[in-house]
Amino acid sequence: MPDLIGEFVSFFDQISVALQPTLLLASFAGALLGIIWGSLPGLSTTMAMALLIGFSTIMNLETAIMFLLAVYMGSTLGGSISAIFVNIPGTPAAVCTGIEGFPLAQKGQGGLALGTALTASFIGNLTGLMFLVFLFPLILALALEIGAWEMFLLSVIGILLAGNLTASGLPVKGWISGWLGILIAMIGLDPVNAYPRYTFGMNEFYGGLGFVPIMIGLFGLAEVLRVLPSRTPYSMPHRSGRIFPPLRIFGRIAKTGTRYGIVGATIGAIPPLGPDVAAFVCYGIAKRRAKGKEAEKFGRGSLDGIAAAETGNNASIGGTLLPMLTLGIPGGVVAAMYLGALNLHNVVVGPMINFSYPGLVHFHYAALLAGSISTYVIALLIAKPTIKLLATPRQILMPLLIPLCLIGAYASDVTMIGVYVMIVFGIVGYILNRVGIPPGPLVMGIILGPLADTSFRRAMAIFEGEPPWVILTRPVGVLLLLVVMWIAYDGLFRSLRRPR
Amino acid sequence: MQVIRTDRGLWPPVGDYVLAGSVAVLSIAVIVSAVRMPHPEGWGEAPGLFPLICGVGLLVMAAILALAVWRRPAIEAETADGGALSEQAEPLELGRTLLVGGSVVVYALVLIPLMGYTLATLVYLCSVIWYFWRGRLAWVIVISLGATAFLSQTFKHAFSIILP
Secondary structure, eight states: OOOHHHHHHHHHHHHHHHTSHHHHHHHHHHHHHHHHHHHSTTOOHHHHHHHHHHHGGGSOHHHHHHHHHHHHHHHHHHHHHHHHHHSOOSSGGGHHHHHHHHHHHHTTOHHHHHHHHHHHHHHHHHHHHHHHHHHHHHHHHHHTTOOHHHHHHHHHHHHHHHHHHHSSSOHHHHHHHHHHHHHHHTOEEOTTTOOEESOTTOGGGTTOOOHHHHHIIIIIIHHHHHHTTOOOOOOOOSOOOOOSOOHHHHHHHHHHHHHHHHHHHHHHTSTTOHHHHHHHHHHHHHHHHOOHHHHHHTTTOOHHHHHHHHHHHHHHHHHHHHHHHHHSOOSSHHHHHHHHHHHHTTOOOSTTHHHHSTTHHHHHHHHHHHHHHHHHHHHHHHHHHHHHHTTSOHHHHHHHHHHHHHHHHHHHHTSHHHHHHHHHHHHHHHHHHHTTOOSHHHHHHHHHHHHHHHHHHHHHHHTTTSOGGGGGGOHHHHHHHHHHHHHHHHHHHHHHSOOO | OOOEEETTEEESTHHHHHHHHHHHHHHHHHHHHHHHSOOTTOSTTOTTHHHHHHHHHHHHHHHHHHHHHHTOOOHHHHHHHOGGGEEEOOOOOHHHHHHHHHHHHHIIIIIHHHHOHHHHHHHHHHHHHHHHHOOOHHHHHHHHHHHHHHHHHIIIIISOOOOO
8 A cells, every 4th residue: 555644754855855945946947948938939848848858967866857847837838828819829738728818818808818827727737746646656556566568568558649649630640650769769789789770880879869959850940940931920919918817716717727637637647648638638628518608708718718728738747747757658748858858867767766766756746846836936927028028020039949959959969960960850850740740759759669679678588488378467468468459459440441 | 733731631642652652661671671680599689679570560550551541532522521621731831941941951061160159150040030030130130149149158158068
């Protein structure tokens, strides 16, 4: 039976660590950067994390965790600002917020819509944190029972599911993306025999391709290549009104937030759903449940719709960390990047995390709590200036990102190889986008590829000399195998069906 | 010809056929190279085992993609029945996209080795912002100068990164 009281005691111990001035400063700086970044159209949370994980290596582990989690929360929240005021979601998770917030902004109630979004995000973050604190010991206890074969199946589930969910029309395109990610992860020395695979005789590739330049290319440069040439303009409403919601609305948001926070956190815990799907699902449920006058408001400016979507996407942040910390399987693309950042600090998460890094999980809880508070405070303070920043033409903003992408890729190993890798993957990311291949599964493939490879070969070594049906004697393995088959069937069915 | 974006990809699906073909070629290359990797103690722990499985998987996926695209009915009928299913695809600004891509390549491969990060960034930003924004040249220079100074000083001093 998991020791919940012990969990809370350790959590409170780590809060005192997180309250150190330098760590708090890192959290506030991350929140500030994240909110501004997420609010600018075209600059996503994934892009922010891709650029910053490399720089986080110059920080110590605790500072990096505080900073990156605050960036994650801040940019997820910041996405709602541009969604409400210019109807361009800063992040995909803010699409539903834009549907309800933009009509309100046009009526001069953009401030109220934004205040609702900010408060709902705060409640969502806290709900996600509680979800993580309560479920972590339970999932960890289950994870300790998992062997190499089950880890391999979990990795395959993560990649296949990413494909099914991100390429909704043709899931096979998502699978191709995931498999390409696995192939990219294989570049370098084979972890078992130290045999060079796909290095093309270049010594620079023996350590594999850098994760940071690939991410910056796929999500930074590719986005600039897509957005900068576009001629579609955007305009802003002139008045925003009061930001902090009145007490009556605050109570309503708290009620909605608690309900949809649990849904959002649960969705976040299922790899690789993450904030985007959580926002859509929570918004969808809120819309279906709405009755009378509130139902009529949906699509024309519903505060309940904004609250449901924002609580859902922010609560999923805590949820995405649950499978990542317990199993080493990230709950979404941004969580995959965050996992990459932990790896850069030589931290390998998974079932043994509490033995290998005592206190690290509870420090994550404290960092999430500090991040929630700093994000809310900073957001309320800088909301109005950030709205003004939205008027920056993208023809100025996008070119400024190129030197940033370049230096980010260069800083990962202080050679120009990283820059060349970033440019190649920028072009690859642009082409993938044009042909409708989502980059999300590719990231999952890169992160989970080595785990799948080593787990599979370890399982083969364990099963050596046994009959093939030995895999059917492991109950968890059989269950996971059935899940793999179901996901494959679902994806295949949706790929091959004729549209009605 | 008008290009339409649906939830299943672009129509006409020429790109999807090219994609399926490219993935098939890539997967065959992966399979061949995996088979050529050494496996002295059998395939159980051979370095080529997982690439081989991935290559076969990719080949199957390429076939599924080709089949899925081939089974799609004429998109005109689909859009006539349900307009919500599709929208006109974002126009491909090929010339401007190539210009952005080309400018990045020139910036990284020519300007930086020639002038160093700071000067190259200033030249790059001035040219690209001026071309795309078409604002007053003085503002273009001020913005580029400010951004270059901020980036180079921040990374040099705050992050202690030796600039390229």
